[in-house]
Amino acid sequence: MTTSPLTTRRPVSALKRYWPQYLAISPFYILFLIFGLFPIVFSLYISLHDWDGIGTMKWVGLAQFQYLLSDPRFWNAVSNTFIIWFMSTIPMLFFALVIAVLLHQNIRFKGFYRVAYFMPNVTSMVAMALVFGSVFSDSFGIVNSALKALSLDTVPWLTSDWGIKTTIAVMVIWRFTGYNAIIFLAGLQAISSDVYDAAKMDGAGTARIFAQVTIPMLRPVILFTVITSTIGGLSLFTEPQVLLGNTGGPNESGMTIVLYQYNQAFTQFDFGYGSSIGWALFVIAALFAAINWRLVSERTGTKKWGRTK
Structure with a gap:
């Protein structure tokens, strides 16, 4: 079963059509990514390391x-x-x-x-x-x-x-x-x-x-x-x-x-x-x-x- 060209182009056209709305709500997601999601993921990463905040991280696994x-x-x-x-x-x-x-x-x-x-x-x-x-x-x-x-x-x-x-x-x-x-x-x-x-x-x-x-x-x-x-x-x-x-x-x-x-x-x-x-x-x-x-x-x-x- 083949997909019509109109169907494949619909998401792209929708994105182009509603880009002002996406742009309007983007600051929240950008700020959440920088100050919310990234610190959470990074805290999990450094919990597996021995780190004083300045020097080189040392991998310790689950020792902490x-x-x-x-x-x-x-x-x-x-x-x-x-x-x-x-x-x-x-x-x-x-x-x-x-x-x-x-x-x-x-x-x-x-x-x-x-x-x-x-x-x-x-x-x-x-x-x-x-x-x-x-x-x-x-x-x-x-x-x-x-x-x-x-x-x-x-x-x-x-x-x-x-x-x-x-x-x-x-x-x-x-x-x-x-x-x-x-x-x-x-x-x-x-x-x-x-x-x-x-x-x-x-x-x-x-x-x-x-x-x-x-x-x-x-x-x-x-x-x-x-x-x-x-x-x-x-x-x-x-x-x-x-x-x-x-x-x-x-x-x-x-x-x-x-x-x-x-x-x-x-x-x-x-x-x-x-x-x-x-x-x-x-x-x-x-x-x-x-x-x-x-x-x-x-x-x-x-x-x-x-x-x-």
Whole structure:
């Protein structure tokens, strides 16, 4: 079967016809190729080499990843990251859901409250880390001063293991609660009022409606916030770096995965091992994304409210 000349010339003529449109969108792809795709591929390449960033690369194969699996400092960073994530994500999402439910009610100045709760997310994290460092200071912090006023023992927030983790978790909660509240609020506004009316006609109270109507219908939104909070928690860097420095505090109690990667690459100038840590972080994040995909793809039965005969 032969192909007509008109058919073979069609792609070329289409390219010539729509070249202004292709040219208009080309800057995005060019910038992504230079600053996105190339660094990703190059990081995988240098993870297989021993390189200080200036000298000649030395091929080491998978030796960097083998050392990674037995590196106690890396696993300490993984442990710190997950502990801080657990301490911050659960309270943060709970407070965000409560705030979203309150904002969803018929109250005055809703626009003002939405902006106020979202403001911490757009505030400079470097500046707020300095503020939190002063608030939780062991010697003259406001928190310890309040504890002294109540005749309670002070807490070494920035020099003890759990004090450091708690301080970082509080910073994360403060920054992202309003952001997640806005997402929850958008999900609440997408729920039809007919569903609530049907539930009330069946005699369901406020608590039952919230547990059996609101939460199930918000499930995709909740899963989205959980996975985005997980990715954000795994990439935690600014808070511990500004608050505690590159060392991560005493006994590296605030050393996270990204902070450890930064130290290896830009302090120890071991770019090969730093890239290996980055790819290990990618595998961990991809694992959580796969878990999220599994949860989202499962079909869940939602109770339908309606009048029973």
